[in-house]
Amino acid sequence: MAVTAGAYGTSNGVTVTTAANFIPEMWSDEIVAAYKKSLVMANLVRKMSQKGKKGDTINIPMPSRASAQAKTANTVVRIQQDTESVVQVLLNKHFEVSRLIEDIVSVQALSSLRKFYTDDAGYALGRQVDTDLVLLGRSFNNGAGTAAYAAAFCAQDGATLYTSGAPNQTALTDLGFRRMIQRLDDNDVPMDRRHFVVPPSTRNTLMGIARFTEQGFVGDVGAGNTIRNGKIGDLYGIDVFVTPQCDTATGAARVAMLFQEDSLVLAEQMSVRTQTQYKQEYLSDLMTADCIYGTALLRKGDDGDIPAGAFAIAVPA
Numbered sequence: 001m002a003v004t005a006g007a008y009g010t011s012n013g014v015t016v017t018t019a020a021n022f023i024p025e026m027w028s029d030e031i032v033a034a035y036k037k038s039l040v041m042a043n044l045v046r047k048m049s050q051k052g053k054k055g056d057t058i059n060i061p062m063p064s065r066a067s068a069q070a071k072t073a074n075t076v077v078r079i080q081q082d083t084e085s086v087v088q089v090l091l092n093k094h095f096e097v098s099r100l101i102e103d104i105v106s107v108q109a110l111s112s113l114r115k116f117y118t119d120d121a122g123y124a125l126g127r128q129v130d131t132d133l134v135l136l137g138r139s140f141n142n143g144a145g146t147a148a149y150a151a152a153f154c155a156q157d158g159a160t161l162y163t164s165g166a167p168n169q170t171a172l173t174d175l176g177f178r179r180m181i182q183r184l185d186d187n188d189v190p191m192d193r194r195h196f197v198v199p200p201s202t203r204n205t206l207m208g209i210a211r212f213t214e215q216g217f218v219g220d221v222g223a224g225n226t227i228r229n230g231k232i233g234d235l236y237g238i239d240v241f242v243t244p245q246c247d248t249a250t251g252a253a254r255v256a257m258l259f260q261e262d263s264l265v266l267a268e269q270m271s272v273r274t275q276t277q278y279k280q281e282y283l284s285d286l287m288t289a290d291c292i293y294g295t296a297l298l299r300k301g302d303d304g305d306i307p308a309g310a311f312a313i314a315v316p317a
Contacts, residue, residue: 028274034122040230096290152312162314169253189309193261199246259310
């Protein structure tokens with residue numbers, strides 16, 4: 001009988017050689033748990049569930065803020081009218097992780113392979129969601145949406161704009177961080193649910209600044225205060241999180257993000273699901289984990305800037 005190659009290349013399958021001494025049972029709940037454990041950014045932004053809903057675009061109304069008007073005796077009230085805008089969230093991101101596991105591996109391998117594969121699939125999907133949220137930082141402060149980050153501020157003083165390729169990606173200072181907080185205050189951004197997401201290099205900087213490691217500023221970072229993934233403490237009442245997914249700017253710089261939760265949105269149309277199918281032509285099980293979602297900048301400022309409550313900060317890599 002002739003053997004014809006199908007849609008799945010045999011060179012991509014898990015063989016006895018590539019998976020010796022393991023067993024590949026795939027459990028959906030383990031993948032979902034690993035996915036949630038891997039998320040940092042996704043836990044810090046506004047979430048919108050679109051599960052079970054049709055369509056590929058969400059239109060979110062963006063009403064303008066009203067202003068208080070003085071009432072004069074014997075005069076009518078002043079009617080305020082604005083042409084409201086919308087922010088569109090495109091549900092155009094569909095990512096998957098798949099494995100093709102041969103029967104002989106299932107028969108001969110140990111159970112520890114299951115945990116590796118489920119953790120790996122969950123981590124890969126979680127990392128992708130966080131990456132897409134991080135990339136929104138390229139448009140902070142009316143930026144051009146490119147890796148150059150012309151609208152990012154230097155961490156040293158929080159006032160100088162970062163120049164691509166120039167040696168001004170200085171380490172974060174107390175002065176720079178306080179100036180960035182003032183930018184949020186000047187934009188009338190709500191005080192609660194502010195977050196500071198930094199790359200590992202900036203965490204290293206923070207650990208070396210005595211002012212940032214004092215109990216009065218950092219607070220209790222024990223088990224009772226580190227519920228969310230990646231949290232390392234708080235500075236001036238702002239939660240600080242670390243993730244290696246922080247973006248890289250053009251030039252030798254990474255990008256930290258200071259933002260209020262309502263500045264970014266994650267819309268999930270299909271949360272992580274796991275499917276398996278037996279492929280007789282390969283005597284193998286095909287396992288696929290996937291998710292569908294969209295991301296967008298959300299909160300609008302009085303001057304029309306989107307977002308009003310988020311800034312990018314260039315720091316050393």
